[in-house]
Amino acid sequence: xxxxxxxxxxxxxxxxxxxxxxxxxxxxxxxxxxxxxxxxxxxxxxxxxxxxxxxxxxxxxxxxxxxxxxxxxxxxxxxxxxxxxxxxxxxxxxxxxxxxxxxxxxxxxxxxxxxxxxxxxxxxxxxxxxxxxxxxxxxxxxxxxxxxxxxxxxxxxxxxxxxxxxxxxxxxxxxxxxxxxxxxxxxxxxxxxxxxxxxxxxxxxxxxxxxxxxxxxxxxxxxxxxxxxxxxxxxxxxxxxxxxxxxxxxxxxxxxxxxxx
Amino acid sequence: xxxxxxxxxxxxxxxxxxxxxxxxxxxxxxxxxxxxxxxxxxxxxxxxxxxxxxxxxxxxxxxxxxxxxxxxxxxxxxxxxxxxxxxxxxxxxxxxxxxxxxxxxxxxxxxxxxxxxxxxxxxxxxxxxxxxxxxxxxxxxxxxxxxxxxxxxxxxxxxxxxxxxxxxxxxxxxxxxxxxxxxxxxxxxxxxxxxxxxxxxxxxxxxxxxxxxxxxxxxxxxxxxxxxxxxxxxxxxxxxxxxxxxxxx
Numbered sequence: 001x002x003x004x005x006x007x008x009x010x011x012x013x014x015x016x017x018x019x020x021x022x023x024x025x026x027x028x029x030x031x032x033x034x035x036x037x038x039x040x041x042x043x044x045x046x047x048x049x050x051x052x053x054x055x056x057x058x059x060x061x062x063x064x065x066x067x068x069x070x071x072x073x074x075x076x077x078x079x080x081x082x083x084x085x086x087x088x089x090x091x092x093x094x095x096x097x098x099x100x101x102x103x104x105x106x107x108x109x110x111x112x113x114x115x116x117x118x119x120x121x122x123x124x125x126x127x128x129x130x131x132x133x134x135x136x137x138x139x140x141x142x143x144x145x146x147x148x149x150x151x152x153x154x155x156x157x158x159x160x161x162x163x164x165x166x167x168x169x170x171x172x173x174x175x176x177x178x179x180x181x182x183x184x185x186x187x188x189x190x191x192x193x194x195x196x197x198x199x200x201x202x203x204x205x206x207x208x209x210x211x212x213x214x215x216x217x218x219x220x221x222x223x224x225x226x227x228x229x230x231x232x233x234x235x236x237x238x239x240x241x242x243x244x245x246x247x248x249x250x251x252x253x254x255x256x257x258x259x260x261x
Numbered sequence: 262x263x264x265x266x267x268x269x270x271x272x273x274x275x276x277x278x279x280x281x282x283x284x285x286x287x288x289x290x291x292x293x294x295x296x297x298x299x300x301x302x303x304x305x306x307x308x309x310x311x312x313x314x315x316x317x318x319x320x321x322x323x324x325x326x327x328x329x330x331x332x333x334x335x336x337x338x339x340x341x342x343x344x345x346x347x348x349x350x351x352x353x354x355x356x357x358x359x360x361x362x363x364x365x366x367x368x369x370x371x372x373x374x375x376x377x378x379x380x381x382x383x384x385x386x387x388x389x390x391x392x393x394x395x396x397x398x399x400x401x402x403x404x405x406x407x408x409x410x411x412x413x414x415x416x417x418x419x420x421x422x423x424x425x426x427x428x429x430x431x432x433x434x435x436x437x438x439x440x441x442x443x444x445x446x447x448x449x450x451x452x453x454x455x456x457x458x459x460x461x462x463x464x465x466x467x468x469x470x471x472x473x474x475x476x477x478x479x480x481x482x483x484x485x486x487x488x489x490x491x492x493x494x495x496x497x498x499x500x501x502x503x504x505x506x507x508x509x510x
Contacts, residue, residue, distance in 0.1 A: 020353035105268035113487040114448045120471035121479050203362040222368035238361035
């Protein structure tokens with residue numbers, strides 16, 4: 001996107017913006033016509049208007065807001081716990097090679113198994129209540145945050161530390177005046193990945209074991225064969241996921257601006 | 262050497278603690294079965310319950326979905342990368358759909374394609390396709406403008422332009438996408454087996470272990486998941502390195 005903005009004057013962006021809607025709009029038109037003509041039974045493909053009204057109904061009864069709220073709360077809690085631990089581990093391993101030697105192999109083995117694999121294990125361990133969701137989401141956020149924090153700290157140019165030594169910085173000063181600020185951008189990238197992973201993990205765990213939340217809405221729609229509800233839930237899952245990522249991206253950009261200044 | 266030893270300290274200590282806790286009944290052995298039970302379950306599963314068959318079924322499904330997803334991904338990514346019109350027409354929609362967490366597609370796919378083999382393969386293909394499209398497109402766009410000028414000067418045909426210039430120069434990027442696709446496909450294979458439990462597979466094995474409260478079976482399944490993931494990763498890295506031999510530096 002940045003390349004396009006730099007290379008071309010601003011006027012061609014308008015038709016290009018318009019063309020982006022051409023395909024989804026024609027798809028939507030085809031979908032409506034197909035529903036009206038009954039080409040596909042509504043149990044396979046409900047009319048777009050039905051998806052809209054299902055969403056509208058869910059919003060009207062407050063179910064949409066409450067389920068979205070529950071999902072968001074779970075993600076925030078799990079992400080906070082997982083990324084805090086990830087930061088801690090990443091900093092510990094980044095600052096000391098000895099710590100890394102001890103912890104990295106175990107961490108790698110732990111990270112090797114996809115989050116999805118840990119869900120049944122955790123179900124037997126802690127049941128299917130709220131702790132399960134938080135643990136799964138925390139695991140999903142923990143891995144990328146730890147890895148990127150470690151890499152970020154390692155990538156700080158040694159010359160920075162030398163300058164710090166010249167100023168006779170203490171270890172603590174070196175850490176919080178030099179090393180951590182320099183490592184902020186990659187750490188932030190890790191946090192952003194972490195949040196995306198956390199959201200995906202939420203969907204997974206709510207599909208497998210939940211009585212509330214957006215994932216549950218999807219399962220419920222599946223059981224009732226309410227495709228309109230299912231599609232509505234999918235749309236909301238997409239929008240929330242996108243919004244979460246945009247928030248992180250905006251924060252990242254603010255951070256970059258501060259760095260350049 | 263010293264570093265390897267250090268790395269072994271924690272895992273070994275953890276396993277010893279596990280064994281101890283399990284034998285001393287500090288933890289319910291149903292929650293923490295002793296290691297030898299897990300090993301015994303592994304042998305029993307291989308001999309009597311067709312563990313290898315389950316593994317083969319998962320891998321076959323994984324490969325089928327991966328190959329389909331990869332092929333479509335390279336074709337679509339090439340088209341999007343080379344044609345501005347195609348890109349502005351389809352890319353925003355693709356990006357929009359991509360926002361939906363991949364697992365959220367499973368209920369819909371299971372209604373459209375049933376819960377049998379084809380639904381699983383469709384889901385795995387969709388998961389593998391995403392990174393391949395994105396990276397192929399990226400690679401096509403990164404082709405050197407100078408080389409394109411040279412190709413035009415040599416009056417390359419369109420076909421030559423694609424096969425002699427764009428594809429080779431996009432190859433490293435495509436390889437990255439394919440590598441990611443492999444990882445996604447494996448996770449998606451497990452996911453598809455969790456939710457569409459008909460038929461053999463490692464995911465189904467884990468779910469069965471959970472339903473029967475057989476922690477040893479769940480642990481065995483997790484171990485296999487990790488090992489297969491590791492093998493896929495190492496294999497892909499090795500192939501990637503071999504393919505990229507010609508690349509200087």
